[in-house]
Amino acid sequence: MQDLLQRFWAGEPRALARLISILENEEPGRDELMRQLFSKTGRAYLLGVTGSPGTGKSSLVDRLTALLRQRGQKVGIVAVDPTSPFSGGALLGDRIRMQEHAVDQGVFIRSMGTRGSLGGLARTTREAVKAMDAFGFDWVIVETVGVGQAELDIMHVADSVIVVLTPGAGDSIQTIKAGIMEIADIFAVNKSDLPGADKVALEVEMMLDLHSPQMSWRPPVVKTSTVTGTGLEDLLAAIERHRTYLLEKGLFQQRREERLRSETLEILDRQWQQLVRKEMKLSEEVNDLLDAVARRQTDPYTAASSILNYVVANSGPRQKNQAGPGG
């Protein structure tokens, strides 16, 4: 593990890839790795890109990446597909994308799919983003397929979120309904070389008129085309404007602090669950209570209260001696 971290700090892309695999596979030492990475995180700008399948998100991210590279920025990309059981860049599309940037050490692409629960994917994505951040990328782009709740949850990691729409796909209004409104900082109407782009852009502007006159940031609507190259500079300019807005309003700092707080509480809950699992191995009391529920002799709520009392009462002193840095 220390050898891996040494190679990671030395900037070896393979060490980064291996480290993300450890996080993704939930291998032992995962938490300790994250703990050691922490001090080097917080530097990268985190950009989220989401939209329905077929909106051309990946191409858009590739073009944005090329622009950022021209400016000397290093870019890490996490491509998340909640419907895919594949990960680690095994998909053909990702292979092709990676080849494009293969000679460029300033770009790293990682794809992630659902192995377990959706909650697990959001966590793994967040950790992969942190790993890329610590590795030294200036930008980390998280790209998700689809517009469901899972994708929205994943997007919470980002400082700025681009929602990608396309003309004619008939998804503009529906997409906006599905809770995208609250998460979009910028709308990209991609494939704007196709007919209907103006209509989609207008629909979004009308939605914004209705919903966000009171907002201090009105999401700009940028027409882009990865075929003609139209609007890509505009899109990057919009991102930079949003970044400046966040910094000037103090929101950048505030949001990141809130995220750290909620991450800590999540980690706390996992540590609690580990404590319960340990108690289930060490003592029969907890298992007896679970058995009583299974036999319907007691209800789950009463049993849970009893288990809580038991674990708290029994872990107090032991926990104090074991877990190091406790207050």
Added chain:
Amino acid sequence: MQDLLQRFWAGEPRALARLISILENEEPGRDELMRQLFSKTGRAYLLGVTGSPGTGKSSLVDRLTALLRQRGQKVGIVAVDPTSPFSGGALLGDRIRMQEHAVDQGVFIRSMGTRGSLGGLARTTREAVKAMDAFGFDWVIVETVGVGQAELDIMHVADSVIVVLTPGAGDSIQTIKAGIMEIADIFAVNKSDLPGADKVALEVEMMLDLHSPQMSWRPPVVKTSTVTGTGLEDLLAAIERHRTYLLEKGLFQQRREERLRSETLEILDRQWQQLVRKEMKLSEEVNDLLDAVARRQTDPYTAASSILNYVVANSGPRQKNQAGPGG
């Protein structure tokens, strides 16, 4: 609350509707309500029906319901749409469905959408199912739109799961790939009056040949049509066969016991979280630790350990006196 429960036990549908709203809106007393319902749950047979949008799931559920009603069975239906922010039967489609059964006290339909997180929806659905179970329905049918991870999670509540496919929709093989294979107890090839139904059925059978030769239950593939009425009796017979299989193998009991155990652990985690929240209000120590993380003076993992130690050490005695039924 006691008045509501009295009307609930007296069999008033409005009391059931109100009770589900309390669960859904996370109103105070929600846990206590669930605790009081517990002793009357466990009687209904829980059927899950899932499939892509447009496969005719709702019509299929309606026809199954009609068949069950002919046999004197009372049926509760929970229609879950993870992509919809609407709930409480507010959707036009559900209104129409409800009118169909409006004069029938033996049928109750409730639709649920995503208000918060997907995890929240799975929990609320499970609780609504329990409420219908306790109310006295012989069958509770949970119907979900789509085939994502969220829908799979929701389906865990069911004793038997029907996956609905259709000819020509091009979703048969993809659907099976997306993890449906493990969850389907029965496949329904609906709209079998359309061309291509045999092909879809054959594809599924081939998949089953590949994947489940070692399974003790091979999911039957039933061709159905809600237009012609074909296969509906066959589908119900397949469900009854699966139910008998579960009972004979002892799996029915085993699965329900496992579900009660994992529900208890989930409730335990929520009670822990409430304890942490209470501690955050009462003492400054926990908040100080969170502030230290926000200021990046300590990492989230170290801070979480310290909070865990603190809450356990400080809640022990107080918790013991407060929470009633503890061991």
